[in-house]
Amino acid sequence: MTASVTHKGVWILAEQADGLVLRVSHELLTRGRALADARGTELTAVLIGPHMAEDQLQDIIARGADAVLAVEATELEHFLIEPYAACLLDLIARRRPEIILAGATTTGRTLMPFVAVKANAGLTADCTQLEIDPATGNLLQTRPAIGGNILATIQTPNHRPQMATVRPHSGPAAVAVAGRVGTIDRIAPPAASLASRVRRVDFIPQTDRCALTDAQAVVAVGRGIKKAANIPLAQSLADILGAALGASRDVVDRGWLSYSHQVGLSGKTVSPRLYIALGISGSIQHLAGMQTAQTIVAINTDPDAQIFQVADIGIVGSLFTVLPALIEAIRQSARLQPAPTVSPPQEGLPAAGGL
Amino acid sequence: MRIIVPIKQVPETSKVSMDPVTGTMIREGLEAIVNPLDLYAIEAALALRAKCGGEVVVVSMGPPKAMIALREAVSMGADAAVLLSDKAFAGSDTWATSYVLAAAARKLGACDIIICGERATDGDTGQVGPAIAAWLDLPVVTYVSSIDPADGFMRVRRLVENGHEVLEADTPAVLTVVKEIGDPRLPTLAGKLRAKSLEIPVWAAADLDVDPARLGLAGSPTRVVKIFKPKVSRQCEKLAAGDEALTAVAVERLVHVLRHRELIP
Ligand SMILES: Cc1cc2nc3c(=O)[nH]c(=O)nc-3n(C[C@H](O)[C@H](O)[C@H](O)COP(=O)(O)OP(=O)(O)OC[C@H]3O[C@@H](n4cnc5c(N)ncnc54)[C@H](O)[C@@H]3O)c2cc1C
Ligand SMILES: Nc1ncnc2c1ncn2[C@@H]1O[C@H](COP(=O)(O)O)[C@@H](O)[C@H]1O
Numbered sequence: 001m002t003a004s005v006t007h008k009g010v011w012i013l014a015e016q017a018d019g020l021v022l023r024v025s026h027e028l029l030t031r032g033r034a035l036a037d038a039r040g041t042e043l044t045a046v047l048i049g050p051h052m053a054e055d056q057l058q059d060i061i062a063r064g065a066d067a068v069l070a071v072e073a074t075e076l077e078h079f080l081i082e083p084y085a086a087c088l089l090d091l092i093a094r095r096r097p098e099i100i101l102a103g104a105t106t107t108g109r110t111l112m113p114f115v116a117v118k119a120n121a122g123l124t125a126d127c128t129q130l131e132i133d134p135a136t137g138n139l140l141q142t143r144p145a146i147g148g149n150i151l152a153t154i155q156t157p158n159h160r161p162q163m164a165t166v167r168p169h170s171g172p173a174a175v176a177v178a179g180r181v182g183t184i185d186r187i188a189p190p191a192a193s194l195a196s197r198v199r200r201v202d203f204i205p206q207t208d209r210c211a212l213t214d215a216q217a218v219v220a221v222g223r224g225i226k227k228a229a230n231i232p233l234a235q236s237l238a239d240i241l242g243a244a245l246g247a248s249r250d251v252v253d254r255g256w257l258s259y260s261h262q263v264g265l266s267g268k269t270v271s272p273r274l275y276i277a278l279g280i281s282g283s284i285q286h287l288a289g290m291q292t293a294q295t296i297v298a299i300n301t302d303p304d305a306q307i308f309q310v311a312d313i314g315i316v317g318s319l320f321t322v323l324p325a326l327i328e329a330i331r332q333s334a335r336l337q338p339a340p341t342v343s344p345p346q347e348g349l350p351a352a353g354g355l
Numbered sequence: 356m357r358i359i360v361p362i363k364q365v366p367e368t369s370k371v372s373m374d375p376v377t378g379t380m381i382r383e384g385l386e387a388i389v390n391p392l393d394l395y396a397i398e399a400a401l402a403l404r405a406k407c408g409g410e411v412v413v414v415s416m417g418p419p420k421a422m423i424a425l426r427e428a429v430s431m432g433a434d435a436a437v438l439l440s441d442k443a444f445a446g447s448d449t450w451a452t453s454y455v456l457a458a459a460a461r462k463l464g465a466c467d468i469i470i471c472g473e474r475a476t477d478g479d480t481g482q483v484g485p486a487i488a489a490w491l492d493l494p495v496v497t498y499v500s501s502i503d504p505a506d507g508f509m510r511v512r513r514l515v516e517n518g519h520e521v522l523e524a525d526t527p528a529v530l531t532v533v534k535e536i537g538d539p540r541l542p543t544l545a546g547k548l549r550a551k552s553l554e555i556p557v558w559a560a561a562d563l564d565v566d567p568a569r570l571g572l573a574g575s576p577t578r579v580v581k582i583f584k585p586k587v588s589r590q591c592e593k594l595a596a597g598d599e600a601l602t603a604v605a606v607e608r609l610v611h612v613l614r615h616r617e618l619i620p
Contacts (some may be wrong), residue, residue: 015518078520081485081495106515110497113482117450117489122576125449125480144585146477153581173456197528202521204512211517216617241619259535260514263613266391266534272619295616296589297609308591313612315605317596325606331611334620 006096010036012112013088013102014047014060014068021047021056024103026063026173031130031166032101033064033174035139038132042066048087050077054184061182063174068184075194079107085114086193092119097161099139101130104165105213115165122156123163125268128170128292139164139171144292168213169271170292205212210259211242217274220246220263220290221256224279224300224319228256233323234278240330246270246290248280264289278319282307299323318354356409356502357466358400360433361456361487362393364417364424365477389424392429392472394539399502399532400470401432401540407504410434414459416444416452424557429550430542437463441559446572449478453486455570458563460491468509471531479591486532492564494528500535 012032014025029045036043045065047057051072061067071087088111092100102108104126116123128151129142138155139162145152156162212218219238225231231245238245246268249262263270265285275293280286282298282305290296291310298311299319308314315322367386399560400411413428415421416439425436439459447455460469461521469488474481481497488495496511501517503510513532524530560570568574590610594605613619 079566081488085489104497106513109481110485110495113453113480113485114495116482116576117453117486120576122448122450122483124577125482140580145479150580151585153583155578155580156576157578159576172366197525198496199523200520201510201523203518204521205518214516224446247586255364256437259533262534274613291585295613295618297613298591303593303595310589311591312589313592313594313609315594315596315602315609317602317605321599321602322596322606325602326609330613330619333614 003116007098009042009044009095009097010039010099011044011046011097011101011161012065013108014045015105015107016047016049016052016056019050019052019056021060022103023173024105024168025060027168028101028166029060029064029174035099035101035130035132036066039137041098044069044097046072046088046091048076048084050074057175057184061184062067062178062180064177064180066182068182069187070093070184071187071189073189073194075196076189078200079111079197080198080200081110081114081188082129082196082198083122084111085118086195087189089118090189090193091187092161100161100163102163102165104167107355108165112163119161119163120159121161122159123165124154125165126167126349127164128167130164130166130351132151138162143167144288155331167269167271167292169216169273171296206260209317211268212246212263213266213270215244215270215272217241217243218246218263218270218272218290218293219243219276219278220248220280221251221278222248222280222286223250223254225251225256226279228254230320231256233320236325237276237278237323237330240327240334241276243272243274243276246275248283248286252299277307277311278323280307281305282310293321356404356468358403358406358409358411359460359463359466359469359574360396360400360413361392361430361469361471361483362397362412362413362415362424362428363390363472363475363477364388364415364421364478365390365475387420387423389427389478390475392474392476392534394472394571395490395532395536396470396472397428397431397509397538398529399499400468401537402503402537403468403470403504412437412463412466414439414456414463416440416447416455416459419518425555426553427556429553430546431540432543432546436553436555438555438557439563440557441561441570443444443560443567443570446575447570448575448577449482449486450482450577450579451570451575453483453490453498454574455560455563456483456567457487457490457581461485462558465527467526469493469527469529471529473531473533481531484529491529494524495530496522496524496528497531499530499532502530502532502536
């Protein structure tokens with residue numbers, strides 16, 4: 001399909017779990033809003049899922065969408081490739097968007113390439129930067145490539161829609177603005193769209209408190225942690241930060257933590273607001289999975305460790321002496337600050353009580 | 356059971372450079388290896404064959420030297436291999452790559468499962484597996500961490516953000532697997548000998564039922580328009596923590612920065 005005036009509008013693919021719109025969708029709203037404004041067009045959020053509560057859909061509008069298309073059916077509660085693709089393809093064929101963004105989540109990274117083939121569209125994976133080329137109006141999609149060694153900017157000059165998945169946490173989430181208005185369309189898909197040769201029969205939740213790829217903060221351990229028995233030390237730092245526990249491949253290979261913790265080229269790619277690397281040397285393969293984190297902290301005994309090259313702040317020292325001091329200092333800091341979400345100040349008491 | 360495993364030959368990722376004119380990777384002179392994540396796909400296929408019988412066919416699209424990657428897969432235990440090689444395939448993006456791989460799968464005839472790696476360490480997209488499924492009109496399950504064959508379907512676990520889904524996928528289907536699937540076995544001596552002598556056919560575009568307009572760079576919807584080095588925006592503030600006093604100072608500074616950036620209360 002050749003680029004032409006027949007394709008219009010920016011879409012984001014919103015995701016839900018248990019009827020709640022996920023944060024990654026709010027990040028897409030920020031991206032989508034900017035692109036829609038640059039193209040002088042509308043931003044539409046497409047949500048494929050079960051029946052959604054009105055306030056959830058209104059919230060999408062409050063966060064920047066001009067329109068919401070909710071494709072709803074009980075069968076759509078969980079992602080399955082065929083029904084999700086059928087529903088999205090049906091919308092694309094009828095409404096012809098110019099741009100579609102999805103999160104680079106397990107859902108987005110599966111659905112988008114499948115749909116791109118069927119829609120004859122170009123797709124760029126895992127973008128960290130999206131802009132409109134002022135000269136051509138094309139979407140400029142920038143992504144890290146080759147283990148993060150380079151950035152590549154990619155265009156889809158002659159095919160529409162232009163599709164991209166966006167790395168979670170690579171941008172801010174849109175905030176709700178009261179009074180924003182938009183349209184909500186609830187669509188019941190035809191039964192034929194719901195057929196699936198894959199059935200979801202069970203779900204085994206991760207026992208860890210915090211899923212790595214979704215985490216706002218990650219505390220990651222490397223071989224410098226020395227042995228499995230020392231992991232709880234890192235875990236206690238993760239606990240007070242509400243962080244997920246990550247690991248280098250070395251740690252996983254030694255069986256100190258399971259593979260689901262591995263960060264890097266052959267593990268997970270994370271982009272949290274805070275990444276703390278403990279006893280990790282910073283091999284190129286490890287950096288590939290975490291260097292887009294907003295703030296990187298490294299603690300390492302070796303002043304020349306490569307991890308310091310991507311860190312914002314580094315402590316040259318042993319994690320076994322630094323960590324206990326750091327944990328204590330963060331506890332202190334939390335105690336000295338007002339913590340309204342934890343314990344709201346009672347009436348008559350000052351907000352910052354030195355309890 | 357017939358299992359097809361598409362594998363990619365990739366450069367050692369630590370030493371890659373790009374052609375500033377075409378925006379594609381310069382592969383010459385680099386050591387080439389089997390995409391490390393594809394070793395897990397091969398392992399999954401061999402393990403499945405051990406349970407169900409049948410054959411494992413590895414397929415790779417690439418330059419003639421990708422033959423080496425195929426021979427490595429055979430030395431691990433794959434039964435047969437096909438190389439897809441043609442100048443017309445050069446510069447393919449994932450859309451055009453998956454188009455050729457799907458055409459090769461069709462030519463190979465009936466198969467029960469296609470198992471891909473999670474992603475290639477060079478292109479790093481993970482798009483080819485689901486895209487092959489789309490061309491072949493097959494269901495796809497990504498991030499598979501275990502496979503149990505049953506009658507007419509596979510019971511698989513899928514690693515997602517917050518746990519594992521248990522899914523039943525009717526066969527034929529496309530799966531992409533993650534490392535949890537099991538450690539890849541090493542090549543055996545017998546396998547190496549077989550790999551050396553095995554006749555591996557090379558299929559060009561003319562051998563496949565493909566539209567020439569959909570091949571290679573010309574057939575790819577996406578274009579790399581710019582390649583650049585990420586700017587090193589991080590100036591590491593290094594704090595020495597040699598003794599207790601220094602540690603206290605360093606930690607205090609770190610906590611200050613974290614608080615300033617609103618990362619801790
Ligand atoms: C194809 C391929 C894919 C790979 N994929 C990945 C991947 O996905 N993820 C990954 O992480 N790796 C990956 N690797 C492995 C990678 O190359 C490195 O081997 C690995 O990351 C090293 O892990 P590490 O930093 O924990 O260990 P090391 O490199 O051994 O570093 C340990 C660090 O701990 C420090 N240290 C020691 N004692 C202390 C102490 N008391 N306090 C503080 N610091 C201390 C040392 O100074 C050193 O810097 C891959 C490799 C290949 C070839
Ligand atoms: N050129 C290729 N030849 C054979 N298989 C490929 C090729 N490119 C990608 N694949 C398969 O698709 C998976 C995902 O690759 P990618 O989408 O490039 O990250 C790989 O792990 C391989 O199983």
